[in-house]
Amino acid sequence: MSLKAILGATALAAGLWVSAASAETLRVLAWEGYADPDWVKDFTKQTGIDVDVVFVGSDDEIWAKIKGSEGKDFDVMAVNTAQLQRYIDADLVKPWDLSKIPNQKQVLPRFQDLSKITGVTRDGKAYGIPFCFDSIGLIYDTDKVKTAPTSMSVLWDPQYAGKVLAYDNGEHNFSFTALTLGIENPFQLSSDQFATVKAKLLELKPNVLSFYTTADEALQIYQNNDVALIWANYGQQQLKAMQKVGAHVAYIAPKEGSLSWLDNWAMTSGVKDEAAAEKWVNFLLDKKIGAQLSERTGFGNTAAASSNANDNDKLVWLESVEDPLKRSDLWNEIKASQ
């Protein structure tokens, strides 16, 4: 709640700060770090369009704000690929006219062909313009793991028994284990595949020291225990936070593919001025801004190369899973087994 209050206050402050003059105002709903004041200022200077930014703290909050006003309260919003689907289903977003966003042609190779990115297009129309991403890779202790691992399968290696920190989330654990087992679509498992993945996860348990939920928690456990491998839900941010306190750790994106989230700019169905929204996105897909985004947040950007992913890394964009309840129940069973 308090976080929300702070975010709300920041948003209000930001709103007051930018709503200075001019007739045209672009209403932006975004995550912290996606619409920094200096960018907003430059954008207004370049285009003469004022920007009202409201920051959000959770996916559900975005949904509540957009659904609550049927998209009329905002022009553009940042939303991840998995979430974007329900906005398309509910007709709350409008497809982009890519010819109005020339900078999209200059982005990193993997983001250039939108049709290759699961979730951002539907029926040939682009609903999301990729902007920010991160992978869920593997952090390993370079003192304890001599050769850099290449796959998540190292988590099952008996020599690391009791030295693995896993993440306490059934959905992700089923997905990454499915990838490790070579299952084509880790988000839509058949019942046979569920059984295989569950058995594999049960085998992981003896290797696991503990299941963590926050990056801080993982760091604290790492500092007080003999930990060799961490399933890094918080990606590069988590790595950097660990390196900052002097931990000898490195990060790999597994060869079978890393689960990755991808935030996109989407235009609401209630958009007032499409041209302004297009200019905003085009403005942000700039190499300089991309580099600043990565530097400030630790996330990957789509415009300029960052340490978050090589062009060769296989990133698997997160999708909604077939049955979250089933995954959660099975995960409980796995944790409950002795």
Next chain:
Amino acid sequence: MSESIAPAGPNRLTPWLASFAAFVVPFGFVLAPMALFLVYSFFSVDHGSIVFSPTLSNYIRFFTDPVFLPIFWRTCLLCFTVALLCVLFAFPVAYFLTTLRGRSRYMLLVLLLVPLLMSYVIKIYAVRSILGGNGMLNRALLATGLIDKPSMLFVFNLNAVLLTLTVLLIPFAVLPIFLSLERIPKALRHASADLGATNAQTFWRVTVPLSLPGTLSAMSFVFVLAIGDFLTPQMVGGQSGFTFGRIIYSQFGTAFNWPFGAALSVILAAVVILAIRLGGRVESSRGRIQ
């Protein structure tokens, strides 16, 4: 709200308002939410949305699914052990407190209660850094040469949960025991001594039996607090310290199965009420004797 307090005349509404205010809090904020839980426990979930037609499926699932009952019993046993340990540690402390006089007694009492002012999460973090594989405890033991490699006996398992809960809940056990010890009239102990009993005999045959109500309510108190805890097992339990509270927590979080979570909560509430009844039983029967 007796007649003598209520002003006769125009302000006859005041007592009504007062009793309304007195009841609105327990009813509105305690009983009504609990009743809601009970109602929800008879619903079910289909594809992420709650189906509002009554069913017993949640309870049937709890009693037939091989996952839940073992965890349930394991958790009850764990919390019972915590309660027992807390009382064992708290009794000497409480006894010592009663031997102190005046200021020093209450100073010590306050000191014992100071940890309750601290955030629960921070205390768990602290305990965890003491218990870790190369935490304070292990490093101290290694330095003294008592062990030659870090002991994993208390690191991320049920033992760690047991130890952490015990450490965190001891203050809750000290207070009721102290109060019941303090209530024992000194005359009884003097009489016992006059009749030729040794100190040990007086302790075991007078003090301990008379403090039993406080001790038992301390136990039930600790048990109730421990069984509702879901943070400690999450943070120090590792891969084997899964408890009933964790299952309930997950039903309201990732699983998004509120009805099943509500059913499990109702079962937990039943256990808690039972524990409180057991703890209070001795108290009330003793009240009758006096």
